[in-house]
Amino acid sequence: MTRCLASFAIALAIATHLLAQTAAAPVYVTLWFDTEDYILPQDDDAAKRLAEMLTRLGVRATFKVVGEKARVLEARRRTDVIAALKHHDIGYHSNTHSQQPTIAVYLQNAGWEDGRAEFYRREAQGARDVQRIFGVTPAAYGQPGSAWAPQTYPALHDMGIGMYLDEADHVGIDDQPFYYDGMLNVFKMRSNLARMELTGGASLDEGKARFTKSYKALRANGGGTISIYYHPNEWVHAEFWDAVNFSRGANPPRDEWKRPRTRPSAETEQAFQDFEQYVRFMKDQPGVRFVTATDLMRIYADAATTRSFRRDDLLSFARSAQQEISFQRFDGYAVSAADVFSLLTAAITTFGDRHVWPAELKLRPLYGPSHAFTSATGGTSSSSYRWSAFLEAVRDVDAFCRSAGRIPDQVWLGSESLSPADYLATLAAAAQDIIVTGKAPSDVARKSGRFTADRYVADDSPALWNWVIFPEGFHAPRIMELARLQAWTLKPALLSASSSRAAR
Numbered sequence: 001m002t003r004c005l006a007s008f009a010i011a012l013a014i015a016t017h018l019l020a021q022t023a024a025a026p027v028y029v030t031l032w033f034d035t036e037d038y039i040l041p042q043d044d045d046a047a048k049r050l051a052e053m054l055t056r057l058g059v060r061a062t063f064k065v066v067g068e069k070a071r072v073l074e075a076r077r078r079t080d081v082i083a084a085l086k087h088h089d090i091g092y093h094s095n096t097h098s099q100q101p102t103i104a105v106y107l108q109n110a111g112w113e114d115g116r117a118e119f120y121r122r123e124a125q126g127a128r129d130v131q132r133i134f135g136v137t138p139a140a141y142g143q144p145g146s147a148w149a150p151q152t153y154p155a156l157h158d159m160g161i162g163m164y165l166d167e168a169d170h171v172g173i174d175d176q177p178f179y180y181d182g183m184l185n186v187f188k189m190r191s192n193l194a195r196m197e198l199t200g201g202a203s204l205d206e207g208k209a210r211f212t213k214s215y216k217a218l219r220a221n222g223g224g225t226i227s228i229y230y231h232p233n234e235w236v237h238a239e240f241w242d243a244v245n246f247s248r249g250a251n252p253p254r255d256e257w258k259r260p261r262t263r264p265s266a267e268t269e270q271a272f273q274d275f276e277q278y279v280r281f282m283k284d285q286p287g288v289r290f291v292t293a294t295d296l297m298r299i300y301a302d303a304a305t306t307r308s309f310r311r312d313d314l315l316s317f318a319r320s321a322q323q324e325i326s327f328q329r330f331d332g333y334a335v336s337a338a339d340v341f342s343l344l345t346a347a348i349t350t351f352g353d354r355h356v357w358p359a360e361l362k363l364r365p366l367y368g369p370s371h372a373f374t375s376a377t378g379g380t381s382s383s384s385y386r387w388s389a390f391l392e393a394v395r396d397v398d399a400f401c402r403s404a405g406r407i408p409d410q411v412w413l414g415s416e417s418l419s420p421a422d423y424l425a426t427l428a429a430a431a432q433d434i435i436v437t438g439k440a441p442s443d444v445a446r447k448s449g450r451f452t453a454d455r456y457v458a459d460d461s462p463a464l465w466n467w468v469i470f471p472e473g474f475h476a477p478r479i480m481e482l483a484r485l486q487a488w489t490l491k492p493a494l495l496s497a498s499s500s501r502a503a504r
């Protein structure tokens with residue numbers, strides 16, 4: 001009897017603990033609207049009605065506005081629509097969205113630097129127009145259709161845009177937010193993408209069930225984020241504004257643009273009513289908080305960028321980088337492969353100058369390499385290097401990183417070159433040696449690095465680029481090759497300590 005009572009008490013304690021954990025787990029819901037239809041005027045009213053409904057419900061969303069849409073709102077003098085949207089976060093959704101060539105098409109053969117410059121050249125004016133018309137710098141960006149490319153990130157950074165908010169399959173970690181190319185991403189959320197259809201009938205119940213499934217899984221797992229997207233035009237149209245004009249690479253002149261067919265008004269009304277019920281339902285769930293792009297950047301702030309890295313941190317990174325080169329998750333922060341590359345290079349450069357290991361280091365974030373590694377022609381490769389020769393190479397890498405802001409494509413040791421992964425594994429072994437013995441080794445043995453972070457990047461295929469606006473059969477192997485190189489920067493985004501406690 002006593003034993004029975006004791007085990008009951010233990011079971012109760014475990015259940016209470018689990019319940020407390022669940023009760024504390026916040027579920028952040030980010031609701032975003034790609035506000036893009038600059039052809040059908042009824043879209044203006046749909047966007048306004050949604051913005052006003054959400055404001056009335058005490059929910060803030062993110063409206064990602066296309067540059068041309070912002071200009072059209074201004075030309076139609078829809079200051080009422082602009083004012084309604086301004087109660088929410090304003091994002092950016094490209095300059096002209098579906099006019100040809102679309103982003104992935106014009107970047108398909110571009111490299112890292114020229115692609116970054118070309119995206120900026122074509123898209124910065126739209127971001128400036130959104131900023132001028134709405135009076136705020138767009139907080140987030142997301143691509144039209146599946147026209148994603150890694151070169152967009154540094155260009156967005158140059159436009160003052162802070163995060164990537166969209167959905168597609170190119171890169172992602174476990175259906176939760178992550179960092180890539182130095183930017184917070186809510187992207188490839190798959191199982192945590194909840195969307196109620198706007199087709200009436202059972203869609204409200206199905207939408208609630210879909211949301212509940214993600215919500216329960218996240219609550220049981222310490223909390224997380226659910227992403228939900230719509231287009232205001234979905235409430236009023238029977239077909240997409242761009243599909244009727246720009247499908248399969250078509251690019252008719254402006255005076256030949258057709259308006260999409262509209263929905264019967266009863267259907268539109270039903271969709272608004274269902275959507276309001278859907279939002280009310282989500283809002284009523286314990287622990288749910290609706291968050292904008294700006295909120296997400298605070299909730300998922302990258303703690304590695306403000307942290308001081310000490311000897312034990314670097315020793316742990318150095319050990320790990322000799323086994324596998326990918327991101328690493330710690331209590332309260334995560335480091336990418338590029339973060340480790342940057343920290344160990346800086347640490348050894350400092351050690352070379354001062355002959356003592358630095359007491360603490362701040363992170364200088366880097367982008368990944370711009371080209372896949374190609375071995376140098378001629379000669380042989382050494383199995384080890386004199387310390388002085390290796391240190392000279394590390395100093396050169398440090399100088400390159402400071403000026404270019406990215407990982408070099410190769411590292412030179414005299415006339416021999418190392419791939420970034422082999423350099424990092426070799427560097428990590430030397431760093432471990434120095435930290436443990438307190439002095440420089442006489443020789444540094446060459447190691448092979450095993451870079452695995454790119455397994456989170458999709459393979460190129462026409463299915464990855466499944467957007468009706470692309471030319472038939474479009475795919476972009478060079479974009480995905482660059483995407484794998486930028487996987488050096490990939491790491492999970494963690495809930496900040498205060499955010500994981502904040503819940504009702």
Ligand SMILES: [Zn+2]
Nearest residue numbers: 034036144145
């Ligand atoms: Zn769009």
